[in-house]
Amino acid sequence: MTGIPTIGLHLQQFEVRGRSDFQLGPLTAEIVPGSFVGVLGAAQSGKSLLLASLCGLVAHKGKKEFSNAQSQDGVNIQLIFQEGGLLEEQTVQANLSLAQGAFGAVDLQIQNALLSRLGIEQANSLLPRELSGGMRKRVLLARALLCEPQILLIDNVAAGLDPNNAQKLLELVLEFKREQGFTLLWVTHEPGPMLSHLDQVMILQEGQLLFMGHQDTLPETEHFQSYLQV
Amino acid sequence: MSSLAQKVWRTALRAQLNPKLLGEKSFWQRLSQVGNGAFWIVAGVTFFAGAAFCQQAAFQAQALLGDQSFIGPEYIVLAFKSFGPLVVALALMSKVGSAFAAELALMRQNQSLDALVLYKQNPGARWCAPMGLALTFGAVGLGLLSTVVWELAGMVVMYGFHGIMPQSFFRPDAISRELVLLCCIKNAAFGQSIYWVSLRSGLFVGHGTTATGFSPTQAMVRGVLLILFVNLFIDFVWLRLGF
Amino acid sequence: MNTIFHNKLVAIGKHTLNPVGFVAYALLCLLRGQVDLREFIRHLYRFIYGVFPIVLMACIGVGGVVALQGLEYVARYNASEVFGWAAGLSAFRDVAPLLLSFVLANAVGARNTAELLAWRAQAGEVSFKALGIHTFRIIEGPRLFALTVAALLLYPIAVVATLVSAIVFAGMVGDQNVYASFYSIYHYVPLAILGAGLLRLGCFGFLIGVFSVYFARTQRFDPLSVGKGVGRAAAISTLLICILNFVLTALETL
Known part of the structure; x- marks a missing residue:
């Protein structure tokens, strides 16, 4: 662990407007400091938009508060972009x-x-x-x-990797998470390998929060369980 | 996330007027990109366009009036006033403007523009605006250089095809201060026009690889039309001003 | 400086010698009838339909250039009766074909390159070859020759639009008599000049077609290369159009 405090996140009536009038939220969610949250959902459900708004790339309405933070403006949030974002x-x-x-x-x-x-x-x-x-x-x-992020957002970064490389990448991220103690939100379409490490799952459907909580408490219906399938 | 593109677009236009926001190193890199990237094409296009105009004018003058002596001053005026800047701008649009649109479209597509914002780089000011200034100054520089190439083409044609000595064809006395000013104004306006259309087509690109490929095409079409109309507008104002 | 010059020469050599082979191949395919007629007609319609408003707008701009240029000489030599003749020569043979071909290189040629590169990027070429389909016959050939014919068909439209725009503009800005200008064209401009303009546009259209297809064949197809390749195809076409324009002028006037 580094000396940087672990940060949590509280969202209330959080709303974002995306491309083609896509609306995310309003949603209310609590992310515990230092937790590992898997963000799941079908395509066009607003997962990438949520991450972009959390790190300030897209404007939002409603409340976004950091717990444990010395100042609300000084929290270091990093995003690993789906398309890379390398020059x-x-x-x-x-x-x-x-x-x-x-x-x-x-x-x-x-x-x-x-x-x-x-x-x-x-x-x-x-x-x-x-x-x-x-x-x-x-x-x-x-x-x-x-x-040196306090909150790390990962947008579907394992997409296109073979299972071995995806597993290695997950292990590396978890290793650094243990060392640095950052809070982790990971958007994925293949939650299987990370299920045992997750503290919470957040399921989005057409811009609305469908479920937020530990994966074991997910309703046993086929619809909900389909999100956890590999 | 079109709000990011909007924000970059506004900053990219405004930051050109604020030297404090611009990266000086970035400006010189862009200027060298404009100069190195377009010089050969601009020089080649100007030379052959000038040569064809000169040959046509000399032929017509000889056939109709039996006199070619007045071509020298008329030809050099064209280089500054009309076709010189136009030809330079069209070549610059194809070579540099389209490449800039492609670069920006790719940056939008692979999210590096978003990454630059995340890393507090102000892409509009540090990435785009230097290109705007480089295109403006580069167009003026290339435009003035191309007048030399244009004149050289005329000399070669007149000597090679009609046996007229270069020193009697070259008539610098036909160039007035106003003419040089007009040439600079036109080239600067064309440089800015190229920047605007490339920026617009690159930043507001659609989704997917195909859209990225088409953004320079779109930039070129818009660029050519804008250049023609800006040219017309400046000529019209110049005429109304009585020059 | 010498190294840069040497590299430029090598690049020019590389890009001009290979297209010569490609031109020979394209003409051979045409002679053997290996150009699909239905695809040719489809692309011809697409090119003309797509570029028509752009050409019209460009011609209005070009007409303005011709008018302002002509008015200056009319005022200087006090010869308003020959304005139409000067504008006609310019529109039929000099400025309009050259600027129209620049517009075609940027609008149609570049789009053609982008479309072909996108097709290659989506494994179109590989799948066609796997199915044993002659790609030049179906994809490249019809586009190349449709571009050439489109340039020829657009020429009269461009000339009329440029002339009308020039004469109307000169009437509005320089009080030039519109009817006298049209009469001057009818009376003084020889019909043979239309042939010279058509020949030019045909050659320029073919050149744009060749380079737009050639660059699509040789360029890598990652997004950045596609973007740069499209611009390069248009820039090289523009340069070669100018060279060809000079050669044709020299041949006409010798």
């Missing part, structure tokens, strides 16, 4: 430095140590298009971790 014409190192520099001093030693821990030390000088799918996801994780 394609800059090297991995330049991409990492840009992110690290936004939240503190750029330290190449820390970058190298993190990359080698993630098993991609050779990626430093490569361009994003030269990376394999698995390497790319790890670079995205490295970029988010370098910013």
Whole structure:
């Protein structure tokens, strides 16, 4: 654990307007500090929009409060984007430095140590298009971790990875979560491998919160259980 | 999440007037992209367009009036006043404007624009606005350089096809200060027009790889039309001002 | 500087020699009848229908350029009766074909490249080959020749739009007599010049078609390369149109 306090999140009457007049919410939810929340739902249910609004990329209405935070504006939230969000014409190192520099001093030693821990030390000088799918996801994780997040949002990052690589990525994220203590919200379509690690699941359907709680308390109906199927 | 595109669009236009917001390094990189990327195309297009105009004018003058002596001053005026800036702008649109639209469309598609906002980079000011200024200054620079290329083309044609010596064809006395000013104004306006359409087509791109591929096409079509109408508007105002 | 110059020369060489082979291949396919007629007609309609409003708007802009240019000479040499003749020459043979072909390169050529690249990116080419379908016959050939014919068919429309716009504009801005201008065209502009303009547009259209298809064949199809390839195809087409325009002018006037 680092010395950074663990942050929770309280949403009340939280509303976001997305593309083509898509409406997310109003929804009310409580996310416990340091918990691991799986965000589930079909396509177009508003999962990515929720993450984008939580980290401030999209404006929202209603209440968004951080518990345990010294100031409501100073909470460090990082998002791992579904499409990557890497600058394609800059090297991995330049991409990492840009992110690290936004939240503190750029330290190449820390970058190298993190990359080698993630098993991609050779990626430093490569361009994003030269990376394999698995390497790319790890670079995205490295970029988010370098910013020392208090809340980490992951948007369907394991999509397109083979089961082995997806499992490895999950293990890496959980390892860093244990060390740094950040609160984790992970949007996924394949919750199977992470079910045993989840503290809560949040199910969205057409912009509304269908369920929020521990997966064991999920109603036994076929409709609800289908969200947990691998 | 079109609000992000709206925000970037507004900042990208406004930040050009605020040097404090712009990254100086980024401006020089963009300027070199405009210069290196477009110089050869602009020079080639101007040379051959000028050569064809000159040859046509010389032929007509000889056939109808039996005199080619007045072509020199008329031809050099065209380089500054009308076809020089227009040809430069169209070549710049195809080469640089479309590439910029493609770059922005890709950034929208792979969410790197969102990432830049997350990393407090102000993409409108630091990423886009330098391109706007680079296109404006680059267009003026290339426009003035292209007048030299245009004149050279005329000299080559007149010497090669009609045996007229370059020193008698070259008539710098036909260029007035107002003409150079008009050339600079036109090129700057074209540079800004290219920036606007590329920015618009790149930022407000649809979803998917196909849409990303089509955004430069859209930019080029809009760019060509905007350039033609801006040209017409400036010419009209110039005429009304009595120059 | 020398290295840059050398690299540019190599690039130009690479991009001009390969298309020569492609042109020979395309013409051979045409002679053998390996260009699907239904697809050709479909693309011809699509290209003309898609670009028609753009061409009309562009011609209004070009007409304005022609008018303002012509008015200046009319005022300087006090020869308002030949305004129509000067505008006609410009519209039939010089400015209009050149600027129209720039518009076609940017609007139709670039779109053609983008469509073909998107088709390749979605494994269209591979699946066609797997099914034993001749891709040039169905996909590339009809587009290439439809673009050439579309340029020819758009030429009269462009000329009329440019001339009308130029004469109306000159009437509004420079008090130029509209009827005298039309009469001047009818009386002084030789009909043969229409042939020269058509020849130009046909050549330019073919060139745009060749390069739009050629770049779609050779470009990588990740999103950034698609975007850049589209621009490069239009830029190189524009340059080659200017070179060809000069060659045709030189041949006409020698």
